[in-house]
Amino acid sequence: MALHFSQKEDTIIALATPQGVGAIAVIRLSGNNAIKLANQVFYGKDLEKQESHTIHFGTIRDEKRVIDEVLVSLFIAPKSFTKENVVEISTHGSSYIINQVIKLLVSKGARPALPGEFTQRAFLNGQFDLAQAEAVADLIHSDSEASHQAAMNQMRGGFSGEIASLRTELIHFASMIELELDFTEEDVEFASRDDLRILVEKLLRVVEQLISSFDLGNVIKNGVPTVIAGKPNAGKSTLLNALLKEEKAIVSDIAGTTRDFIEDEINIGGVIFRFTDTAGIRETTDVLEAMGVSRTHEKMKAASLILYLFDLGDTDMVEISKDINKLENLGIPFLKVANKVDKANPLFVNELKKSYPDTIFISAGKKENLETLTSRILELVNLDKFRTGNTIVTNIRHYDSLTRTRQSLLDVLTGLDEEVTNDFLAMDIRRSLHFLGEITGEITTDDLLANIFSKFCIGK
Incomplete structure (x- = not known):
């Protein structure tokens, strides 16, 4: 839900650490009265007389009843995450203690925070732009080196810098076109149409690069859907187990054991791969197995990478x-991927190497040459842009705004070709600026903010 102005003035409170019993828990307050409210229940030093970025030991008490011994960290505005007064209370991790402290501070005037409200306040108070705020959520949920680095780059303003640069260059020409509208009778040209074309073509190249990076960004963020496909008994389940280093899939000499698909995630070289062990592909009269084969074909069509696995002792060149x-x-x-190389005919192996030199020979059962396989898997995921620090788009909302920006810029070029009047040209330029502004938050609505921050966890 969108915040009303009165709500933005509230002092909010929430548990900032995960739910559940742990050694410690951190309860966060933010707002003009955060330090004042905490001081009413904290027994130790007078918090209102302490400096920012200091930590103080004491007790939290409900009148004379001691609830817990705590450490209180102070962050005085504007030197805090939200740019408001922020207090973080470190308590013992008992759910009873946490609830008692939060309940006590609510009784003193704090309000339970909405999902993502701390980050939303940071955005509204100018701590960072909207793209950077969204990166906070991505950083929290990052589960690999690649997703972590992509989120860090965005949170530090890498993506925002690219967008800001595009808007700045376009705003200059937009203002010149708007100025010409005020002097239509004098037939004055403030903005060179040739220069505008050069700029728009330059911006289109940058926007296209950002759009094309989304495929990579999407797999970095969500994992690479990878299907292990092949005949029954090729060793697909054995390979999945070997890669996972656990007995996830049932292994049997009976063909057609895997009737459905089994999925799990594997971190390879800092990238998450979502592996799917599928039913063996073959003609079958078994209704259940046939359904599994059908689902295998569907999974293959939706995959970003397929491992075609075959048994060297049970497959011919044809x-x-x-x-x-x-x-x-x-x-x-x-x-x-040629499996069971330890049992294969050397002549057939040599024939296969000549016909298909890029074949990877492994023994899933004996876990032989799996390092070569994982290295080749990584090679197929184009991480060059990511490794060199180029901006990668990982957010579907940003991707959508960029595609709309591209269309608006193409409309500007069409207008230049057709020599449309300045008011139509200005309209297309303004639309381009609008869609770019949606990404970083220069252009936004309460509904958009509510939708974005409602997906954050409470306490962030």
Whole structure:
């Protein structure tokens, strides 16, 4: 829900650490009266006379009843996360203690915080822009090196800097076009149409690069959907277990054991891969197995990477070639993985190496050559942009605004080609500025803010 002005003046309170019993818990207050309210229940030093960024030991008491011994950290405005007075109370991790402290401070005038309200206040108070605020949530939920670095880059203003640069250059021309509208009768040109075209084409190149980075950003944030596909008994479940280093999937010599698919996540080189062990692909009269094969085809079409696994002792070159042609027609990156190399005929292995030199030979059962496989998996995920520090778009809202920006800029070029009047040209430029401004929050609505921050955890 959107915040009313009166709510923005409240002192808010929430548990900032995860729910559950732990060694300590941190309760956070923010607002003009945060220190004053905390001082009413804290017995130790007078908090209102202490300096910012100091920590104080004492007790929290409800009148004479001691609730807990605590450490209180002070952050005096504007030197805090929200740019308001902030107090963080470190208590023991008992849920009873946490509830008693929060209940006591609410009785003194604090209000329970809404989801994401601390970060929303930081944004509204100018601590950072909207894209950086969203990066806070991404940082909290990052579960790999890649997603962590992408979130850190965005939170530190890398993406925002790119957008701000685009808007600044476009605003200059927008103001010149608007100025011309005031002098239509004098037929004065303040903005060179050739220079405007050069600028718009330059901006389009940058916007296109950001849009194209979303595919990479999406897999960095959400994981790479990877399907292990092949005939029954090729060793798909064994390979999944070997990669996971646990017995996740049932392994059996009976063909068609996997009727549905099994999923799990694996961190490879700092990137999360969402592996799916699928039902074996073959013609079958078994209704349940046939349903599994059908789902395998669906999973393959939705994957970003396919591991085509085949048993060297149970597959010939004709069958391999036929499967590879099907995968190439599918248009999804795939790796050819030859399993059970320890039991294979050396002549067949040599033939396969000549025909398909990029084949990876492994033994999933003996966990042989899996390092080569994981290295090749990483090579297929284009992390060059990410590794060199280029801006990566990971947020679907930003992607949507960028695609709208691209269309508006294309409309500007069309207007220049057709020599439309200044008012139509100005309209398309303003639309471009509007969509860019939506990303960083220069252009926003209460509904948009409510939608974004409602997805944050309470206490952040």
